[in-house]
Amino acid sequence: MKKSFLKIFSLLAIAIVFVSCDKDFNTVGSDVVGDDHFNLEKVDYDVVSYNKATGPVQTNNLSINAFGVYENPAFGATTASFVTQLGLTRTYENPKKILGENFTIEATDSVYLYIPYFATDTEVVDENTKLKIYELDSIYGDKNTTFDLKIYENGYFLNDYNPGEDFVNSQKFYSNDFAKFDSNIGQQLNTSSDIYQNTNFKFNSNEIVYYKSKLLDNGTYVFVDSDGEPLASQSDLSVRVIKDRALPGMWINLDKNVIKQRILEASQNGKLFNNNIFREYFRGLYFKVTQTSPGTGALAMLDFSKGFITIQYHSDITITDSNGVPQTNNAKRTLKLNLLGNTVNLINNANNSSYSSALAASDEVNGDSKLFIKGNEGSVAFIDMFKNPSELEDLRADVKAGNWLINEAYLNFYIDRTAMSSASIYEPHRIYLFDATNNKPIIDYLVDPSQSQNSKFDKFSKYGGIIEREDVDNGRGIKYRIKVSTLIKNILKSDNEDNNKNVRLGLSVTENIKLNANGVLKNPIMIGASDEVKLLPIASFMSPVGTILYGSNIPSGDVNEDKKLKLEIYFTKPNN
Secondary structure, eight states: OOOOOOOOOOOOSSOOOOOOSOTTOBOSSOOOOOSSOTTOEEEEEEEEEEEEEOOSBBOBTOSSEEEEEEEETTTEEEEEEEEEOOEESSOOSSHHHHTOEEEEOOTTOOEEEEEEOOEEEEEEEOTTTOOEEEEEOSEEEOTTOOBEEEEEEEOSOOOSBOGGGTTOSBOOOBTTTHHHHHTTEEEEOOOOSOGGGTTTBOOOOBOEEEEOEEEOTTSOEEEBOTTSOBOSOSSOGGGOOEEEEEOSEEEEEOOHHHHIIIIIGGGGGTTTSSHHHHHHHSOOEEEEEEOOSSSOEEEEEEOGGGOEEEEEEEEEEEEEOTTSOEEEEEEEEEEEEEOOSOEEEEEEEEEOHHHHHHHHTOOTTTOOSEEEEETTTTEEEEEEEOOSHHHHHHHHHHHHTTSOEEEEEEEEEEBOTTTTOOTTOOOOSBEEEEETTTTEEOHHHHTOOOBOSOSTTOSOTTTEEEEEEOSSTTOOEEEEEEEOHHHHHHHHHOOOTTTSSOOEEEEEEOSOTTOOOEEEEEEEEEETTTEEEEEEEHHHHHOOOEEEEEOSOOOTTOTTGGGOOEEEEEEEOOOO
């Protein structure tokens, strides 16, 4: 045991409470001592921390999915594609009555896909175009770079349950399941002459608006004023009347002929009777991404479930009037599909040499000098506390005898600021420490009462794991600090065998701190000869970013010795 008892002598009349960098947090009943730990003594305990590659991870039915290309100088390139089923917004038991027949999709009709981005309204309006100015959230890389996007009809059926297990267990799909979908590709649907909808796709921050228009007798649409009269200038955006607005998003015109044949005409054969029949027939969309040029690229986190397909078309519907005479009406109609159902996020990583070498050199016995934490199909770290059993028993004896009163305990993860210095590297806002022995959150996470209004970085300010940055604009990260006080107290004091065990901890990035469910690894991580890790936090599988931290194997005298990962315990000695 390495003990470094540090007495803090200064006392302040008024306690200073340090607020986490998540500004929205409202901590209830907080007993946070802060970084100064007034009048407390400290002892540092060595831990052993080491890297492990996750391999392919379960990526079906994630709430948020990565999409695009991101070149991370610290880790390498990530290319993220996506597969989703489609859903009917209503069923069509009698399609001729509702959808009609003799389908045509006219030049004035539209067939398009829309998926909104996460975007923040800047409350600024362009005076010329009347468009709101937005800032896109959750996009990594250079938003102005492009990549090749092909949207295919998917030919591989996404089962709800695994047919290889007699349909008892849910079907799992993994980040490397490309072969299933690449070998079952249907027709390409985004065949527009607009290259920004396919070969040069990019994330556009422009607000999407619908302008007031009408159809003229000659069959063309024109923009009109508030009275319905055609505008003198059809190209001047400043005079158009905005009918409706939508967040910036992926807006892609789909092949009208394919949609007419595969969706509309198929309705006459009962393929739109219900969603089960429809999804067996039309098996969804495959958004296949390919990097087209070197550079940082651009990768977005998207909620595809908010997307939809709108099919505008003309058809005949025949009804019988009150006199029993059939009347046929040909008119413009709309069919809407949602992007609900089973999904799969497909991830292809091209790791750089330093990252690959670090994972290959993982040292479970002595620990690693650097910890590489990356989401998606990436890597996690494991932390073994109290490797020396006698060290733990000595501390436990002191606590139970009343010689020590444990006040706080922390793990400080210092960022390798040299490796993470590039402006094109996006640092994770949160990292997540969990109980890797029992595949569950640590108790400090579970008892944290703090709350936040920020849905992406919700709650757990006391538990911690929030990045601490330089106090300057766009400051780089310094460290992450995670509280393990209750965990350590239970290990030292509890008589409950379920609580007093010296557990192995795991460390990952997280896309959503509130989500603590686990996902499945395609191939278990082996620790030692027999320990298998089969589950990891699924919120890590969603995140495309990573960080490099200082580990536990930093020798004495090294320039970065002060950043070595240690267990810090703050305590008092009761008066005898």
